[in-house]
Each structure stands twice: as structure tokens, then as C-alpha cells.
Amino acid sequence: MEFHIDLGPQYEGESIRKEDFYVEFGGSAVKYKFERATLKSPEEVEHEKVEIIGSDIKDLEEGGSYPLAILIDVAGEELEPDMEPVIERRIHMYSNYVEGLWHMAQRNDIWLRLSKNSFKKGLNSLREVGEIYNFLFTSEIPQIEKIQTTFITDEKRIEELLPSALEVYEARDARARELKDEDVDEFYYCVLCQSFAPTHCCIVTPSRLANCGAMNWFDCKAAYKLDPEGPIAGFPKGECLDPLKGEFSGANKIVAEKSLGNYDRVYLHSAFEHPHTSCGCFQAICFYIPEVDAFGIIHRDYGGVTPAGLKFSTMAGDTSGGKQVEGSCGMALELLRSAKFFQADGGRKRLVWLPKEIKERYKEFLEADGVYDKIATEEDVSNTDELVEFLEKVGHPWIKGEVELPG
Amino acid sequence: MTKTIAIAGKGGTGKTVIAALLINLLSQEGVVLALDADPSTNLNQALGLPLRDTMGRIREEFVEEVERGRLPPTVIKQELLDYKIRDSLVESKRIDLLPMGRPEGPGCYCAANYMLRHSLDQIAKNYDYIVIDCEAGMEHISRQTTRDVDVLLLISDPTIRGITAAARMRDLIGELRTKVGKICLIVNRVKNGLPLEIGKAIDDFGLQLIATISEDPYIADLEIKGTPLIELPQDSPLQAKVKQVANSLGL
Numbered sequence: 223m224e225f226h227i228d229l230g231p232q233y234e235g236e237s238i239r240k241e242d243f244y245v246e247f248g249g250s251a252v253k254y255k256f257e258r259a260t261l262k263s264p265e266e267v268e269h270e271k272v273e274i275i276g277s278d279i280k281d282l283e284e285g286g287s288y289p290l291a292i293l294i295d296v297a298g299e300e301l302e303p304d305m306e307p308v309i310e311r312r313i314h315m316y317s318n319y320v321e322g323l324w325h326m327a328q329r330n331d332i333w334l335r336l337s338k339n340s341f342k343k344g345l346n347s348l349r350e351v352g353e354i355y356n357f358l359f360t361s362e363i364p365q366i367e368k369i370q371t372t373f374i375t376d377e378k379r380i381e382e383l384l385p386s387a388l389e390v391y392e393a394r395d396a397r398a399r400e401l402k403d404e405d406v407d408e409f410y411y412c413v414l415c416q417s418f419a420p421t422h423c424c425i426v427t428p429s430r431l432a433n434c435g436a437m438n439w440f441d442c443k444a445a446y447k448l449d450p451e452g453p454i455a456g457f458p459k460g461e462c463l464d465p466l467k468g469e470f471s472g473a474n475k476i477v478a479e480k481s482l483g484n485y486d487r488v489y490l491h492s493a494f495e496h497p498h499t500s501c502g503c504f505q506a507i508c509f510y511i512p513e514v515d516a517f518g519i520i521h522r523d524y525g526g527v528t529p530a531g532l533k534f535s536t537m538a539g540d541t542s543g544g545k546q547v548e549g550s551c552g553m554a555l556e557l558l559r560s561a562k563f564f565q566a567d568g569g570r571k572r573l574v575w576l577p578k579e580i581k582e583r584y585k586e587f588l589e590a591d592g593v594y595d596k597i598a599t600e601e602d603v604s605n606t607d608e609l610v611e612f613l614e615k616v617g618h619p620w621i622k623g624e625v626e627l628p629g
Numbered sequence: 630m631t632k633t634i635a636i637a638g639k640g641g642t643g644k645t646v647i648a649a650l651l652i653n654l655l656s657q658e659g660v661v662l663a664l665d666a667d668p669s670t671n672l673n674q675a676l677g678l679p680l681r682d683t684m685g686r687i688r689e690e691f692v693e694e695v696e697r698g699r700l701p702p703t704v705i706k707q708e709l710l711d712y713k714i715r716d717s718l719v720e721s722k723r724i725d726l727l728p729m730g731r732p733e734g735p736g737c738y739c740a741a742n743y744m745l746r747h748s749l750d751q752i753a754k755n756y757d758y759i760v761i762d763c764e765a766g767m768e769h770i771s772r773q774t775t776r777d778v779d780v781l782l783l784i785s786d787p788t789i790r791g792i793t794a795a796a797r798m799r800d801l802i803g804e805l806r807t808k809v810g811k812i813c814l815i816v817n818r819v820k821n822g823l824p825l826e827i828g829k830a831i832d833d834f835g836l837q838l839i840a841t842i843s844e845d846p847y848i849a850d851l852e853i854k855g856t857p858l859i860e861l862p863q864d865s866p867l868q869a870k871v872k873q874v875a876n877s878l879g880l
Binding site: 235236237239240241249307326329331333391392394398412414418432434435436437438440441444445448449501502503504505523555556559583 | 705709711720722723741744755
């Protein structure tokens with residue numbers, strides 16, 4: 223195909239300054255913008271069609287910021303709905319292949335700029351951008367049998383369509399949250415914190431995000447791709463040695479290597495025997511309360527003390543430093559959402575004390591496990607004796623012996 | 630090749646004024662990214678540019694959103710930060726400004742800083758010059774960028790405290806991972822020549838003096854009016870000296 227401008231990955235790092243753009247679409251100056259890829263049936267897709275709803279580039283005033291929706295519809299026998307987000311992400315990649323076209327972010331946050339130079343060379347219509355998409359998508363993803371691209375610059379039309387796009391994004395997030403360790407072959411490790419804790423190595427799996435909460439499995443996957451030599455890298459999870467405790471041969475091997483031989487086993491989903499190490503960066507600590515043989519969680523922003531009278535900072539001192547400390551594990555708060563949250567030990571059902579703020583934040587998950595109204599907070603109890611009393615009074619299922627450990 | 634110039638020194642030595650003049654001068658040669666790494670963030674005023682978000686605020690907001698679990702799981706955090714940092718850039722004709730804001734509060738910033746470094750390095754490579762107006766601890770240089778510094782300009786007034794601070798900053802940057810090319814000292818606000826004691830202190834610390842600048846009569850007036858300092862008249866002694874320094878450093 224012949225285009226007015228050049229195409230290729232060499233343009234990916236290219237940035238377009240304000241001074242140099244002809245027009246921009248989206249970005250923080252524009253309220254309505256999004257992009258979306260949709261899998262459709264073959265009869266719904268008119269192959270290689272490009273449609274523009276609203277003004278085209280050449281009709282727009284130079285130097286302005288405009289709304290934009292990019293809709294990519296694809297059909298193909300081998301395509302699956304799970305591939306929609308993957309195809310959608312390619313919009314970013316292929317846009318940046320275009321000389322003088324710059325694309326950032328995704329979903330309803332997109333930001334594009336077209337350079338004055340490329341406009342002068344003749345790239346003055348979204349039709350050509352659409353033809354480029356159709357060409358690149360079909361030549362790079364052979365499973366796409368039919369493709370059509372629609373650009374909408376009409377603000378009202380985008381506003382109308384945005385809610386349905388947001389629903390799609392949310393549904394995808396819900397699916398992503400259900401992704402489990404057994405669904406993937408590759409895990410990631412992160413040693414960003416080794417400057418503080420030289421024997422600490424975070425193992426990141428779909429069911430377990432990094433202790434700091436900033437890196438989930440998807441983030442690590444992206445980081446590894448961006449910087450394969452960096453502190454975050456992928457490894458084959460290997461054989462599952464214990465599905466409940468979350469022991470994997472691949473993780474054991476990585477931990478042995480990265481902890482400088484200090485540890486050679488790690489349980490991803492248990493606080494006992496070989497718990498995960500803790501850096502100094504964890505958002506919270508899951509701690510064992512011997513008096514009731516159960517767990518509590520304290521987080522960094524909580525200024526008070528646990529029923530045992532300990533502050534976060536005191537407990538963090540004993541937990542951190544890259545050690546495996548039984549019954550005291552650094553964790554990300556979002557781990558509370560995970561279906562495998564310390565599952566070998568009884569999971570959320572064995573939680574008996576939480577700061578009020580955390581109890582409320584994760585109410586939905588605690589309710590689902592039937593323990594929301596059984597867990598004490600700093601408002602209910604102020605020492606361990608009161609905790610024991612409280613748990614007996616409300617009839618916490620763990621205390622009553624109603625929770626069976628799996629396995 | 631992007632040239633990176635860091636400017637550091639004790640407060641009140643005219644560091645930001647010199648940074649602004651240098652940025653303005655270099656923008657005649659190429660496109661400049663001005664990084665305001667001083668938490669008091671006033672390089673924008675000196676350059677006559679508005680202020681958007683600071684990197685510090687973006688980082689705090691990001692850490693907060695992470696803490697609250699508000700970010701969608703599949704929206705890659707690196708890309709989100711790239712977008713936000715790009716969005717906070719103040720863009721003008723030949724100069725873009727990125728204010729770095731306050732250093733971090735308590736909590737974990739390993740991942741956030743790692744990602745910010747990547748964002749900033751991606752942005753930085755598109756410029757001919759990067760000029761960093763540093764804060765005293767120079768932590769931004771180590772935490773928020775992996776760039777090597779081609780020239781470190783230390784600014785002092787003719788006081789022992791100023792010279793000592795300059796020497797300390799030189800040592801500090803040596804302790805960071807950053808590689809530094811030339812390190813030079815400018816003594817600003819000199820009246821009737823450099824005092825002997827100061828000259829001796831410079832020698833004792835092993836600093837390389839590249840210029841002395843006398844008090845600029847125009848500066849006080851601009852400062853009172855709050856006029857951007859880049860509007861200094863061409864015959865301003867400060868302006869002339871900065872040009873001379875840039876030439877002698879081959880910038």
C-alpha cells in the first residue's frame with residue numbers, strides 16, 4: 223500500500239511537541255475520547271472500510287485539541303473475545319508506527335498528536351490513518367479476516383457512546399481480577415527493593431501482587447517487555463508442588479537465586495513454614511495473634527496500635543529486611559481481594575482484627591466470606607483480652623471451629 | 630545527543646536566575662527541557678511560564694491510588710504515569726518545563742520512582758538540552774532520572790558557607806550513581822573582586838572556578854516587579870557572563 227508518510231517501529235520513540243503539532247486529539251484538554259476494539263460476526267464487518275463521523279483533519283483548525291473515538295471492528299474465525307484488549311492495545315503501537323503520529327495511553331484516556339510535517343506531506347485525513355490501521359492489523363495479525371475502522375470526531379456522538387465503552391472496560395477488569403495462578407505459565411519476580419532488603423525477591427502471580435501494591439502481574443508483564451534486563455523479569459512457574467500453599471518449582475528456583483541462597487522455598491499463599499519474604503515497602507502486615515490462633519492486618523497509614531499494643535512501625539521493623547518471618551508477612555492491601563489470600567491458613571475467614579478503614583474498604587469480600595460483622599476493629603477492642611471476649615460474643619466462625627482448613 | 634546540565638548551590642546565590650538565563654540562551658541553539666528540581670519551584674516564574682502539575686504531586690496521587698486499589702488491574706501503571714508526566718509538561722516555543730515538586734513522603738516509592746525514571750528518560754531523549762535546577766540534596770538526580778550529567782555548575786556567593794555548600798554538593802553527586810562530566814564553580818554577587826579568603830577556600834576544596842559575576846543592577850528591579858528574568862536587557866552583566874560560560878563549556 224502507498225501512503226503519504228513512512229511507517230515502521232523506528233517512529234515509536236518519536237515525541238511531538240506543542241510547537242510541532244498540526245492538531246491533537248484527546249489528552250487532558252478534551253473531555254470526550256476513547257478507543258475500543260470489538261470482535262464482531264463477519265456479516266457485521268465491511269472489510270477495509272474506513273468511516274469518519276464528524277470533521278476530518280483537513281477541516282479542523284490548526285493548533286486545536288479535539289475529541290476523538292477510534293473504533294476497530296474485527297472478525298475472524300480464530301478470534302476470541304479475550305483478544306479484544308490485545309487488539310485494542312495495538313492501536314497504540316500501530317499509531318506510533320506512523321511517521322509524525324503520536325499516541326499515548328489507552329481506553330478513555332487517549333491522546334494523539336499529528337505533526338505539521340506529516341500533515342504537509344499529505345497525511346491530512348483520518349481516512350488514511352484508518353487505511354494504515356486496516357493494513358497493519360491484517361498484515362500483523364493473520365487471525366483477523368475482516369476489519370473496519372471508524373473515527374468519530376463529533377463530540378455529541380462520542381459522549382453518547384462513551385458509557386457503553388466504559389462498561390466494556392469494567393467487564394474486562396472484572397475478568398482480569400479473576401485470573402488465577404493456574405491460568406498462566408509465566409510468573410514474574412521484582413527485585414526493585416533489594417537496595418533496602420538484599421535477600422528480598424517479590425514473586426508476582428495473577429493471585430498475588432507485589433508487597434508494595436504497585437506491581438500486579440499485568441504491570442510486571444509490561445515492565446519486563448519494556449526493559450528485559452531490568453529488575454522485573456518473567457520466569458516459568460514450573461511444577462506446582464502444593465496448590466494450596468502456593469509452592470511452585472520455578473518460584474523456589476528464583477527465590478534461591480535472588481535471595482543469595484538464603485531461602486530455597488517459598489509458599490505464596492501461606493503465612494507459615496516458608497512464607498514470602500518482606501522488603502520494607504509493604505502496604506500492610508498480616509500478623510498472627512497466638513491468643514486466638516488467628517490473623518490481624520495492620521496497614522501503614524493506621525496510626526493506632528494492634529490489640530497487642532504494637533504500632534505499624536514497630537511491627538514493620540520485625541517483618542522487613544528480606545526475611546521469611548512466620549506469622550508476620552508484608553503484603554499489598556489489594557491482596558485482600560485475592561481468592562488465594564493466605565488460603566492454606568484459612569484465608570479471610572481467619573481474620574479477626576482489622577483497622578476500621580480497611581474493614582470498610584474490603585467489606586464486599588469479607589461479607590462474601592461471612593466474616594464482615596465478626597471482625598473486631600480498634601473501635602471494638604483495645605487489647606487482646608477484649609478481642610477474645612468480642613470474638614466469643616459475636617461468634618466468629620474461626621473461633622467457633624466452623625472454618626475448615628482446605629486440603 | 631542530548632546535553633544535560635545540572636545547576637546546584639546554596640539558596641540565595643542566584644542559582645535559579647542563572648539557570649533561567651542559561652535555558653533561554655540554549656533555547657536559541659536547540660529545544661530545551663527545563664527540570665525544576667527545587668521544591669520551592671520558581672524556575673517557571675523566572676522563565677515566564679505557567680505552572681501545571683508537579684511530578685511530586687503526580688507521584689503522591691499515584692501512590693494514593695495504588696494504596697486504595699482504585700486503578701484498573703489491566704491499565705499498565707507505567708503507561709498511566711507516562712501519560713500524566715507528559716501531561717504535566719509546560720510546553721512553550723523552544724522550552725518545555727517540568728516541575729518536579731516536593732520529595733516523597735512516607736511509604737514505598739521504589740516502584741513509583743522506578744516508573745517515573747522510565748517516564749522521564751523517555752521524554753528527555755527528545756531534547757537537545759536538559760537543564761536541571763537542583764535542590765540542595767540533589768536526590769531528584771539520583772531518584773528520578775538515570776541520566777548522566779555532562780556539566781555540573783555550582784553556584785556560590787562570595788561566602789565561605791556558599792563555597793562549602795558547593796563543595797558538599799560536588800561530593801554528594803559523586804556518591805550518587807550519576808556520572809558527571811565537567812564540574813565548575815561560578816561565584817555570583819561579587820563586589821570589587823574575589824576576597825582572598827574565598828579564593829583560598831576554592832583552592833582548598835579543589836573547585837574549578839569558571840567565572841565570577843558581579844551584582845547585576847537590573848536583577849533587583851526585575852525581582853521587585855516579578856518580571857520574568859529572561860527579559861533582562863542584552864547589556865546585563867549577568868546575561869553576558871552566562872553567555873561566556875556557555876561558550877567556554879562548549880554548550
